[in-house]
Amino acid sequence: MANLSWQNWSNSVMAQPHEIHRPPSEAELINIVQNANKHNSNIRVAGSGHSFVPLCASDEIIVSLDGLQGVVNINAVSHQATVWAGSKISQLGEPLLDQGLGMANMGDIDRQSIAGAISTGTHGTGKGLGSISTQIVGLRLILADGSVREVNTQTDPILFKAAQVSLGALGIISQVTLQLLPAYRLHEKTWAEPFDKCMEKLDSYINATRHFEYFWSPKEDACACKALHPTTAFDIDPSTPFTPPEGRLSRYISKERIDFSHRIYPSERNVKFNEMEFAIPAKLGPDCVRAIRKLMQENHPDVLWPIEYRTLAADDIWLSPAYQRETVTISIHQAAELPYEAFFADAEAIFRSFDGRPHWGKMHSHSAGELRSLYPKWDDFLATRKKVDENGRFLNPYLKQLFGI
Numbered sequence: 001m002a003n004l005s006w007q008n009w010s011n012s013v014m015a016q017p018h019e020i021h022r023p024p025s026e027a028e029l030i031n032i033v034q035n036a037n038k039h040n041s042n043i044r045v046a047g048s049g050h051s052f053v054p055l056c057a058s059d060e061i062i063v064s065l066d067g068l069q070g071v072v073n074i075n076a077v078s079h080q081a082t083v084w085a086g087s088k089i090s091q092l093g094e095p096l097l098d099q100g101l102g103m104a105n106m107g108d109i110d111r112q113s114i115a116g117a118i119s120t121g122t123h124g125t126g127k128g129l130g131s132i133s134t135q136i137v138g139l140r141l142i143l144a145d146g147s148v149r150e151v152n153t154q155t156d157p158i159l160f161k162a163a164q165v166s167l168g169a170l171g172i173i174s175q176v177t178l179q180l181l182p183a184y185r186l187h188e189k190t191w192a193e194p195f196d197k198c199m200e201k202l203d204s205y206i207n208a209t210r211h212f213e214y215f216w217s218p219k220e221d222a223c224a225c226k227a228l229h230p231t232t233a234f235d236i237d238p239s240t241p242f243t244p245p246e247g248r249l250s251r252y253i254s255k256e257r258i259d260f261s262h263r264i265y266p267s268e269r270n271v272k273f274n275e276m277e278f279a280i281p282a283k284l285g286p287d288c289v290r291a292i293r294k295l296m297q298e299n300h301p302d303v304l305w306p307i308e309y310r311t312l313a314a315d316d317i318w319l320s321p322a323y324q325r326e327t328v329t330i331s332i333h334q335a336a337e338l339p340y341e342a343f344f345a346d347a348e349a350i351f352r353s354f355d356g357r358p359h360w361g362k363m364h365s366h367s368a369g370e371l372r373s374l375y376p377k378w379d380d381f382l383a384t385r386k387k388v389d390e391n392g393r394f395l396n397p398y399l400k401q402l403f404g405i
């Protein structure tokens with residue numbers, strides 16, 4: 001049988017599956033799973049392919065849910081919406097706004113599928129805000145035998161805690177129910193300031209706004225800061241112009257704008273890169289970022305891509321990198337066409353020494369043994385996975401190695 005080809009966003013993962021399916025209906029999706037079962041084939045489901053590691057790779061079957069997109073229903077009273085799992089986050093903002101609703105938080109981009117985003121614990125920034133997985137109140141899961149399970153805290157609290165971040169290892173999510181907020185507008189301010197100044201004021205920046213993050217640029221030793229805060233205003237008040245703390249630094253222009261939240265959160269990422277990110281206990285965040293900056297300045301001065309620093313609230317999701325701890329996430333990047341291995345390996349050693357938990361969709365080399373020591377519910381997750389997929393229908397070599405199976 002001729003092999004097809006699949007690759008991820010940054011081209012760090014190439015796969016040659018025998019079959020790629022794009023089912024137009026849930027019934028067709030179930031049919032694909034049942035057939036795979038009959039022929040003892042393995043299946044991986046892909047969202048937008050924005051993960052940097054081979055989570056979606058398969059040399060057997062890859063299923064895309066691009067045919068299952070859009071809003072299924074909205075409950076304006078409970079502020080909940082059920083959406084097809086293949087929906088890109090970018091497709092949800094306007095229909096939700098039409099019903100007076102918005103997502104509590106979003107990441108840097110909105111190109112991910114909603115199921116792909118929650119399956120790796122994708123998050124934005126905000127001290128009091130959890131990852132997108134914490135916005136989920138229910139899922140519809142196609143299991144290995146083709147049966148359909150409605151999973152939520154009432155029907156199956158154990159499976160729900162495993163499924164909120166599952167790396168696609170429990171089954172295929174066909175629908176997701178989100179808990180939303182009444183639609184809100186955000187006031188965005190961006191500015192740049194020297195690293196030391198930014199670090200001096202970091203706590204006050206984080207506490208003063210609903211969302212704060214910065215990108216530290218090695219070239220200028222400066223932080224491009226971004227603060228977002230809810231507002232009832234419709235537009236910037238020209239009588240109170242925004243005065244950035246340090247004025248301008250060469251490449252950055254201070255700016256501000258106001259719009260509905262889903263139009264403010266996402267940025268454009270047009271240049272391809274590879275990325276590593278670790279979730280660090282919040283109180284260790286400043287020391288960890290200083291150590292990574294020192295590493296870049298002293299040992300990897302050739303790397304010109306920034307460090308991103310964000311905050312994340314603790315949650316109770318078994319495989320969430322923020323499980324039971326207030327978190328800071330620190331990401332490093334390298335251009336997709338340049339070598340990253342030596343830099344990422346040196347940085348990973350530092351992240352390890354700060355008790356870092358790797359982002360599931362980004363590069364790392366943690367073993368199953370290390371992951372077990374970082375995740376108190378690791379064995380519970382593996383036991384739940386085995387219970388719902390005894391034959392490993394949804395595993396690939398990468399996941400087998402990750403889980404130590």
Ligand SMILES: Cc1cc2nc3c(=O)[nH]c(=O)nc-3n(C[C@H](O)[C@H](O)[C@H](O)COP(=O)(O)OP(=O)(O)OC[C@H]3O[C@@H](n4cnc5c(N)ncnc54)[C@H](O)[C@@H]3O)c2cc1C
Pocket residue numbers: 009044045046047048049050051052055056065085086106107108109111112113114115116117118119120121122123124166167168169171172173174269359360361362
């Ligand atoms: C430019 C860029 C910006 C990014 N910004 C952020 C950010 O701000 N914050 C952050 O935390 N991460 C960020 N990431 C990482 C990204 O959000 C995650 O890797 C996310 O999982 C990608 O979503 P996706 O739809 O592309 O999923 P994929 O990468 O296609 O899949 C991810 C996982 O989800 C599983 N999956 C997908 N669909 C289903 C389904 N229907 N049922 C079950 N499992 C499923 C897959 O099997 C796989 O295990 C970024 C990545 C890129 C490339």
